[in-house]
Amino acid sequence: EMESRGQAVLRLTNRKKEDKIEKDGIKILLKRHEVFENGRQVDLTLKEYGLLKLLITHPGTVFSREEIMDQIWETGFYVETRTVDVHVRTLRQKLGEAGKYIETLRGVGYRYHEAD
Template identity: 40%
Template sequence: MSGKSILVVEDNLETRELLAYNLKNAGYAVRLAGDGLKALELATRARPDLVLLDVMLPGGMDGLEICRRLKQDERTRGVPVIMLTALGDEVDRIVGLELGAEDYVPKPFSPRELLLRIKAVLRRSGSAAAAAEDGFREAGLVIDFAAHSVSVDGEAVALTSTEHKVLRELVRSKGRVLQRERLLDTVWDTDFDGTSRTVDTHMRRLRAKLGPYAEWVETVRGVGYRFKPLPIPAKEPQHR
């Protein structure tokens, strides 16, 4: 038994029961919701390990809106989300990933493929969460969140408290796009009257301090930012 809990949000009764059957047989604890309000209530009452979320839902709150709310809520923001989308509906898939969903599965889906996707997402999210709590180390970039320290190629870099918070949000969501609005909500106080320019200004300062790793903080035009480590070209040996 996996011991992991999955919240299934699907309005079609037949599909919901099929999902529950396969997930329970795979050892997952399953909770079911047929609409957005019920889904948010269940997710905040007892945090699931993963949310399986249909895009098309009744009641005026679709899956994309639920995903947005889950990722903005401190209680559920770290819960991985897999979107169930109509076959060929590329727009929903792109928007879902931009909102923070970890993966998507088109309908009609293969139960075996779905279980493999769920297993992979849970494995990645578990590793990323554990790593983000401690810090990050790759190539010459070393981040220790507990000690509030950052070094670039062995040289200590002084970051402000806000820059540390921004960097932590990026690392915790490595590979996923963070909207400017979400960064404003999570990094700055709720009473802070800032704009997207505030985020952009801090990103420029952060990049300047990261030196050769500045490009790891990627701008996603019209949406926000993503932490995406890239290969660093090897330095050419100096000839005397």
Template identity: 55%
Template sequence: MIYLVEDDNSIRELVAYTFNTAGLEAEGFDKPSLFWEALEKRKPDLVLLDIMLPEEDGIQILQKLRQRQDTKKLPVIMLTAKGSEYDKVMGLESGADDYVSKPFGMMELLARVKALLRRTEDLRPAQENRYVIGDLTVNQKRHEVLVKGEAVTLTKKEFDMLCYLLENKGMVLTRDQLLNQIWGYDFDGENRTVDVHIRTLRQKLGDCGTYIETIRGIGYKIGGNP
């Protein structure tokens, strides 16, 4: 998901349309307040920020993103009509990963976004197995679970179940699949075991427990469509 904060309707709609057509899910916001609301519900993979905005400018937004633990490494590209060296330096020194001056070509912007996403992916250690969904962050290698930045303690079975759900984000997993994966094929328990562990897992995750959806008559899933 790519978030675009741009108050020019024509630019915002054109960028969102181009990205969605190219297979990159994108959502635009004409005001920073709407962007911050969306950010609390879902963290994007990259943010495109205009500098001249109502409410607060793009540099202020960028500085806030870099101060937050959950967004300090979020890839950000600045978009602005300003082309002076000073504005470019301000954006880059504030933590921007790239800078594109208006007017820009859609294909160039798309190429820059894809290149930054590739660099970000390459820099992320594959063995970390780190999952982020909303306010929930799980690091499988470190056996670490964070809810809104606060550590949560899970049992091994609860942690393994949460990781398995995250590995299959958007997919419905049956109770039998969860039993087989978490307890092993020789486990002679009943499906009720899964329901009990899901219930305690939800309780420990607090508000993030709602991310785990019950699919009546089938099983459970976490997150939307893969």
């Protein structure tokens, strides 16, 4: 598990140097804060963008609602845990076909599951 976490950190560090992330038909242009799904531009809110970026840069990692809130929402800002569910649902809808890669693990949280 420790080795996997180390590899994930290295992948994240390498991706930070890049100006885009491309995976499963989703392209994120980091410097421009733009997202495309199979060539179609997708308008996301700042929270949806942060959520997508968090999940896609850590494929296979399960994030609880609380972890997502800590990463995406400002410190000290109270948010109902169900707010995360609403943002995930909206993000999936906006991503169209690519929204299927965001999986719900009931009672646990969410993860990005890469295409086989």
